[in-house]
Every structure is written in structure tokens, then in C-alpha cells.
Amino acid sequence: MSDLADELGVEGAAALPHVDASAYVNDANIELAWAVKCYEHAETYFKLLSAVEPSNLRLTSQDKEIRDEFAKRFGDLKIDKINEDELKSKDSKAKWREFCNLFEKSVEEFNFGTLLRLDSSKGYSEENTTIVPRVQFYAIELARNKQGLNDCHYKKA
Template identity: 50%
Template sequence: MSIGGLESLGAGDALAAASALSRSAESCINDLISSAEPEFLHLTEQDDGIYNEFRRSFPTMMIAILNPEDLKSETSKEKWRAFCLLFDGKVAEFNFGTLLRLNATGEYSDENTIFATRIQFYAVEIARNREGCNTTLWAKTTEASKDGVTTTLSDDVQGVA
């Protein structure tokens, strides 16, 4: 199982894929985060099991601002591999690659994303929702919509909203 992403692509193809994924991810997170208060948001039918196993496997991992080494170091990869395999057959496409925000209050951007497996994304984002890390982002998106402003996360970060 590969925990990473686009290593097999050339630099140009990897950049194009990352850019496309980033736009898609930003749209998705805008829709998800603004749809409900994060503590009540469910990403899968397996949220409770994913969260409980994540915190059992990674009890001290800081999730508000992820350290890439917590996902990509050789030691971390071994722990994540064991975690990921727990969801084989339980979570569809658990080992597919996706983007994960490093900083929970930031947008999807080249500087604020890392490639991860789908189950890593679910584990971290479910934990962020339950532990209050996505509340700031939710407040930004809902405040903008109350004001009748349509914004993207990148608009908000740039001060346009």
C-alpha cells in the first residue's frame, strides 16, 4: 500500500493533478464545513469507529496543525499502515490518495496540503470536527454566507470576503 500519492508522475503531471485536486477539495470543504457545525458533521457511517481507533492508535497526535513527519516518516508509515488496514473492506477505497490540509484553519493550497490516504483524511478530519479544530473555518464560511457573500476559502484568506 502506498501512503503518499503522486510520486510515480512526472513533475508537470503531479503539479496538474495537485492543482485539480486542490480546487475540488476546496469546493468540497466549503460545502461540508458550511453545511453543519463540525461537531455534528458525519463524513462516513463509520465515524465513531474511525475516530476511536485513530485516537487509540495516535493518542497524542496534534491535529490542529499536522506535522508532515507524523504522516510520512518511516516510523509513522508503519503505524499508519497498520491503522489503514483495519478499514480494508469497511471503508470504500480506504487506501485511495487524497489531499489533507496541514493546518485546520487554512485553505487547500500547495503549502497547506499533503497527500494522504482516504482513511487518513477521514481520521484526521473526523477528529478535527469532534475536537473543535474545524470550528474556526465553519464560523468563517457561515458568517460569509449570512452576509450574503459568496466566497471561497482562498478569497477569505486573501481578505476579499
Template identity: 50%
Template sequence: MALAGVPDDVGPEGMLAAAGVLSRPAEEFENDPSIEALWAMRAVEHAEVYFNILCSVDPRLLRLTPHDDTIYREFREEFPDLQVAQIPEDDLKSPEAKQKWRPFCERFQGVIEDYNLGTLLRLDGAGEYSEQNTVLVTRIQFYAVELARNREGVNDGVRDRFKPRGRQGP
């Protein structure tokens, strides 16, 4: 999965270096384009790994965190009617949605590492990651939606429709 402005040839050493830089306090960076590119690379790498896992194993058997049961239960208590098969971006990003999501996300501060890290989410659970089918959300929103998709059978057909891919770049 290529991303504009992010080199494809970073390799494992570059990713480790990027992870080290990204662990520093955000206040040190002030909209540095190179740091934004590192964050984007990290989000793309996460999306590639997760989608390859979905293409390889039964999603109902996946454990995304040690807190999956709690995340799923609280998600469905807070968002009982949210249809996770196809999520309109407004259900995640509108001002009203943000007011509802913010308290949900904050419950996991100190519980889920990087709970508010920018993470890519597929809007249509039947599709793959693409520019048209991807939105940036917090890590805990990703976990909540993908846990629901896995437990509710939305991701069951991914293995039949797609095959795992090798990493982009050398």
C-alpha cells in the same frame, strides 16, 4: 482551487469520465501523466467539496462515513497524542510515521471504499487548502484526522473565517 497541469474547464461530464477511468486496475497505467492529472483533479474536487461543507455547516454534525465512530475510536487509540489542530508533515510522512500509519490504514481495507486513495489534507486545521497548507495522504488518514478535528472542535471556527466558494472553472 487550481492545480498545475490540470485544466479548470473539465466539467461534470469530464469528471464522470475520469471516475470511470480511475476505477480500472492501477497496473494498467504505469505512470501515465494523464492518469496522474485525473487523480489530482479528483483529489482537488474532494478538497473543494469538503471545505465548502465545513464553511456551511456545524462540523460536529458531519458524518463522513457510516463508520465514523469506529474510525475515530481506533484513531485515538492508536494516536492518542497526535495534535490534529496543526500536524507537522513528518507526523504523516516520516519513515517512523509510515510504519505506524500503515497498519492503521490497512485495518480499513474492505471497510472504507477507496481507503487508500490519495486525498488532500490541511496541515493546519485553522487554515484553508493552499499549496503551503496541504499534504497528500490516504483517504482513511484524511477521515481519521478530520473526524478528530470535527469532534474535538478544531474545525468549529472555519465557518466564521471562510465562506463557501463556487467550483473552479465554468
């Protein structure tokens, strides 16, 4: 499968939305393509936070369903400054897996690795970023937007 990755290159591999990851064991081109796609998503999202009042921002056609289910299952989660160890504990991962799987058929790339800021008042940086499934990112960011936690980025711009 490495020949296919070489043939496609980074741009070609990044354009493939659903690739069987097990077929690409530690292929540097695929890992690079994935990292590029994650970074581009993060950059685009942060530009949106700066350009549009976050409370008016729609991220998916399923925003209400994601917000409602998140509130029901994780209403007590502190989202302004996320504790990465708590977020990624064994128990938490199991709860999040159940949550994410609810949106498998309705949210495109629901489980694609996505960069999440740990502290909502700060931008993306190595120390303020963790990787989560896309629908988990949506859930947390939709809640942050609704609670006004991302307003500071819009006001700065």
C-alpha cells in the same frame, strides 16, 4: 494501456473508481484525472465545513469506528497543526499503514490519495496541504471536528 487512457479521457478515467495503477506508468491523463478528483474532494469538504457545524458532520458510515481506532492508536498526535515530517516518517507510515488496512473492506476508496490541510485553522493551499490515504484524512478530520478545530470555518461563513 496508454491507448485506453487516451480513449477514456480525463472524465472517463476519473470515473473509474478502481484502476490498476501499475498498468498506467506515468500516464499524464491518469495523473491529471487523479489530481482533479483530489481537488474536487477537497473543495467539497471545505464547502461542507463552511455550511454545516463540523461537530455534526458525518463523513462515512464508519465514523465512530474510525474515531475510536484513531484515538486508541494516535491519541497523542497533535492534529491542530500537523508536522508533515513526523506524519510521513518511516515509523509513522508503518503505523498508519496498519491503521488504514483495518478499513480496507469497510471504507470505500480507503487508500485513495486525498488532500489534507496541515493547519486546521487555514484553508487548502499548496503550502498547507499534503497527500494522505483517504481513511487517514477521515481519521484526522473526524478528530478535528469532534475537538472543534474546524469550527472557525463554519463561523466565518
